[in-house]
Amino acid sequence: VDGSVLDREETYEDATSTAEFLLSRTDHRPTIGIICGSGLGGLANVLTDTDSFEFRDIPNFATSTVPGHASKLVFGSLQGKTVVVMQGRVHMYEGHTAKQVTFPVRVFKLLEVKILIVTNASGAINRTYKMGDLMVICDHINLVGLAGLNPLVGDNDSRFGPRFPPMSSAYDNDLRSIGLKLSEELGMKEFVREGVYSFQSGPMFETVGECRLLNVLGADVVGMSTVPEVVAARHCGIRVFGVSVVTNCCVMELDSDDQEPSHDEVLEMGEKRSADVQRLISKFVGKIID
Numbered sequence: 367v368d369g370s371v372l373d374r375e376e377t378y379e380d381a382t383s384t385a386e387f388l389l390s391r392t393d394h395r396p397t398i399g400i401i402c403g404s405g406l407g408g409l410a411n412v413l414t415d416t417d418s419f420e421f422r423d424i425p426n427f428a429t430s431t432v433p434g435h436a437s438k439l440v441f442g443s444l445q446g447k448t449v450v451v452m453q454g455r456v457h458m459y460e461g462h463t464a465k466q467v468t469f470p471v472r473v474f475k476l477l478e479v480k481i482l483i484v485t486n487a488s489g490a491i492n493r494t495y496k497m498g499d500l501m502v503i504c505d506h507i508n509l510v511g512l513a514g515l516n517p518l519v520g521d522n523d524s525r526f527g528p529r530f531p532p533m534s535s536a537y538d539n540d541l542r543s544i545g546l547k548l549s550e551e552l553g554m555k556e557f558v559r560e561g562v563y564s565f566q567s568g569p570m571f572e573t574v575g576e577c578r579l580l581n582v583l584g585a586d587v588v589g590m591s592t593v594p595e596v597v598a599a600r601h602c603g604i605r606v607f608g609v610s611v612v613t614n615c616c617v618m619e620l621d622s623d624d625q626e627p628s629h630d631e632v633l634e635m636g637e638k639r640s641a642d643v644q645r646l647i648s649k650f651v652g653k654i655i656d
């Protein structure tokens with residue numbers, strides 16, 4: 367990572383110039399943005415009529431160093447809608463600031479994106495959840511953000527949004543209802559849940575004590591992404607729909623024989639469920655009024 371990129375704050379003007387760069391190189395005018403989580407980038411491959419950009423070739427964009435995150439921005443058509451897909455994301459544990467991680471969302475705003483679909487891989491805290499479940503996200507617990515590391519800290523640029531944005535309905539109720547209904551129509555009822563995503567910075571997976579704490583706090587799953595993106599999206603008035611793939615079950619007992627989590631396992635399960643996520647998101651995109 368280029369240190370000079372880390373040291374500066376991304377401004378409204380930076381986002382404007384990045385949006386102008388993209389708009390001058392594609393004829394697509396997306397109203398829906400999609401961010402693909404670990405092992406879930408295959409969604410970008412089902413778009414048609416695509417224009418694709420490497421993150422490293424986009425001004426002010428950071429590049430992901432994490433396996434399973436291709437670092438491409440793909441414009442194209444999906445179910446008759448114009449979309450822009452981040453095939454892979456950047457994370458704070460890679461050394462990026464919260465503002466850097468959420469910069470693409472602000473660029474989406476300037477592209478006039480109205481709805482953001484976030485996907486991710488997560489570990490189950492809820493003991494009734496199973497590996498391979500999909501969870502429609504209804505709320506989040508932003509431990510990192512509550513501790514002061516979030517993209518809205520610093521000067522507020524009111525062209526993006528208000529100083530004190532509400533987060534009590536961060537995950538749009540109507541979009542969740544549509545997503546859950548479609549998952550039933552697709553025969554996914556058995557393994558689709560609705561629950562709370564908790565965000566920790568990573569890159570280490572959680573201790574047993576931390577998993578138990580998250581359980582007491584009301585978390586259903588835990589991951590290392592998504593929440594800063596959602597905070598930035600809600601700040602600038604973009605509606606959010608989120609789906610998490612439960613790639614592993616968190617270890618809740620000390621000295622147990624339960625398998626320890628690993629990124630290989632996360633990628634393997636992400637890729638296994640990738641087709642289902644693609645089916646759900648594609649149908650969802652076709653259905654929603656953007």
Ligand SMILES: O=P(O)(O)O[C@H]1O[C@H](CO)[C@@H](O)[C@H]1O
Pocket residue numbers: 402403404432455457485486487488568589590591592628629632
């Ligand atoms: O949240 P996404 O990017 O899907 O990835 C999840 O998987 C990685 C850990 O295996 C972490 O980056 C975690 O956040």
